[in-house]
Amino acid sequence: MAEYMILIYEQEKPYQDMDAAEGRQILDSHMRFIGQISELGGTLVAGNPLESSATATTIRSDVVTDGPFTETKEVLGGYYLIQARDLDQALEIAKLCPAPYGGVEVRPIRDLSGG
């Protein structure tokens, strides 16, 4: 098994504008997704939503600035760390990850164990 990070990049505005019922629907879709990870043979290692990019602080060569690393329309809004057999399985799982206002990026975790 290998580990993959599923990075969720989405527009933030729809999340700021949505009402409680819509918010609950999004949450439910994530709960369903977490169930689907193991149904598809993967394992959930970790997963969290992030606070909005307005709360981000960037540090470059010790200079601290307000704001995210790059200003883009779609920002990193959350992540899942999963275990999967290979890239195909990871992609099969990631295709189900809710990201109605953007998309997800799948990145393999680099193995530093040297084995």
Add this chain to the structure above:
Amino acid sequence: MGNGVVPSAGTSAPDPEPSEEVRAAVAQAHRREWALVLAATVRVARDIDLSEECVQDAYVAALAAWTRTGVPDNPAAWLTTSARRKALDALRRGKTLRAKLPLLIEPAGDPQPPAEGADVIEDDRLRLVFTCCHPALSREAQVALGLRLICGLTTAEIAAAFLVPEATMAARVTRAKKKISAARIAYRVPRPGELPERLDAVLTVIHLLFTTGHTAPAGASLVRVELVERAIELARMMATLMPDEPEVRGLLALMILNDARRATRTDEEGRILLLSEQDRSRWDRAAIAEGAALAQEAMRGIARGRFGIQAAIAAVHAQAASYEQTDWRLLLGLYDQLVRAWPSPVVELNRAVAVAMLDGPEAGLADIARLEADDKLGSYRYLPSAKADLLRRAGRYADAAASYEAAIRLTQNEAERSFLTARLAEMRSQAGSA
């Protein structure tokens, strides 16, 4: 011919100069058996980079060995044995760096380990093909890896074919290989459910090789024969490995039929000749017969694919006695099928040309006007040239000249440019005398 002696390690005698016969045998084995030998080596070494090096070494070693012992009866088996031995030796010597990036090989389903030598399971080549054309790799990377790993072309040869610096191509190949191991792209044939999409990616890569060779997008000559031949060989290999896939046959048929006209597509000065101007007596009749038969097989089922239908279209053209005697009604029906199977403005443009042949240039121009309004074909270099040709046939020379000018701005191929420039001059003189 020799007796197929297996390569022996550590011979110390000086290598005799290889004969023409041996050189030719090695070159032929390189062309025909590279994918087989590499795939069989990857199976035991589980490392693409290492296997590639060892297969290369095996071909070099074959020159000397076959000069001493004669060309073996089964060159592929000899080369595989030699490459596998080199790979296993290297692994035993403990190249720990390589061991960190093992290839992800799924069990092939047959319990026996492959014995040394010729008994290669054909699936090995398919694994190689599907891995090179994995959708997680960019199209550019798929093409480069395919030529490098499946065809055995050197990075310099691939760079030359695509007119990019060798360093750029080397970086592209290295990056792609790194992604295969780091992201764990499995070395396997797709499962039946994934097959249509994955096979389509493979066929698209082969077709891209062909079209790049058939009409080079830039540069001085129209055709790069090497790419065309490699693409056809690849499709032949795929048709042998997947005999039940109609689209594989369709692609093979399409390329054979288009290539059958190679000798007549330009004149002695390298200028482009249109289908209507080509000397049909010089078309390769044997190739057309083969391509037409394959196209028929590809069109047998109900679910006809885009390559099969395009092959059927090419077969209609190739079998027509002259441009005027072409069965345009049959073609229009095929284009209607193609628009359904593969909706694309490019297909609609070709359909408009068939409409023009059936119902006159103005009918075709009306269809083209609809396509122009759609804007999806904004920078498609064949739209203004197709339009210009219909305007020319309608006798609207000044409008035709404007379209030829637009077409010239969009092409980078010298042969196409000089063709369009000549047509433009003709239109201007016609418009002037009218």
